[in-house]
Amino acid sequence: MRIGTKVPNFKAQTTHGPIEFHKWMDNSWVLLFSHPADFTPVCTTELGRIAVHKPHFEKRNVKILAHSVDDLKSHVDWVNDIKSYCLDIPGEFPYPIIADQSRDLAVQFGMLDEKQKNDPEIAKTIRALFIIDPDKVVRLSMFYPMSTGRNVDEILRCIDSLQLTDRLKVIATPANWMPGEKVMILPEVSDADADKLFPKGIDRVKMPSGHNYVRTTTNY
Template sequence: MTDKVGLRLGYKAPNFDAETTQGKINFYDYIGDSWVILFSHPADFTPVCTTELAEAARLAPEFKKRNVKQIGLSCNELGSHEKWVADINTFGKVDLAFPIIADPSRKIAQLYDMLDEQDLTNLDDKGIPFTVRTVFVIDPAKRVRLSLQYPASTGRQFSEILRCIDSLQLTDREKVATPQGWQPGDKLIVHNSLKTEDAKKHFEGKEVEEVFPYLRFVSV
């Protein structure tokens, strides 16, 4: 399915080998039995990206708690990445420890449909196609579970990405969905695969609140 343009939710993420600031990697080997967040940047030494990577580094313990590995991508050479990481650490007062992929040919960016609507046959440094701010959350089965694209002018909110990961991991374990604005500890929506009476048995000892036959809440 990965020969189609774009990676839809549920598609298997394509594998690749790459040079990174942490050495050579094979993407599947890097994922292992973890989740992973793969996020791209238009270029090194760009101001919005610098703030994003500093925040991602600051939140590294939160991703680790959720068994999520981080990996970035920028379409520049490895030497440029290493100098940029020094700036990120200085700005954010952090120690950025996850790898950043060097993708000067934009091959991985093209593989993951991270490029904007320019001529994809013109991949030299002068012709750009621009790499948008893309986020992929990929599970241990190497399936794409979440994808987001931001314009180059808009920085990402990593706390929202963590919230989405919490929702994905919870709903993998429990027969629930998460309502709008959900935060860990809030009430959950009973999955539509369960009728109300079945839900009361499934969530024994928990109150199942029925608003409509199709909208039931429970706390787990």
């Protein structure tokens, strides 16, 4: 599932009942992320923090879908642990977790080596994460080792960047960008066009090379 790949439709059993992926996502963005196993400490913190931040994903029209290769009963029992550990999760657990005992979906998404999928001792998925747009296309992927938990603020920052640059196709977001901060105007946009697109002001940076390709603006 590389960037630009269209995610095929699939059916799965989840803690919120059976889903057919394309129908379930409808016209939303989707955050799909995997975990090595249930009842593991780092995964418990990740699912808990993402659950707490669900309103921030909803504001961005993003549905959340977790994945693990354990069975449905295991997921349900684990969810109770997560809610006990993360006491600030209001109400019911707010998003589904896919049960993928066959590990077929894990292989399809490149989270697991197919040759290892039938060995439960080593068939643990990496921490894979995919941001999928309403056209069912993978727009961003992140892969972490089992030892490193993900940062929810970074996930939200990436979604903000993707959605902003979809709306304004002549810009990109620089390193450490946060919403409201300066953005970069793409090199293929001429100076004349840039001035028309951003009449409230552009900062142009002269480079020693003579290639003056760094143009920024906060007026977007």
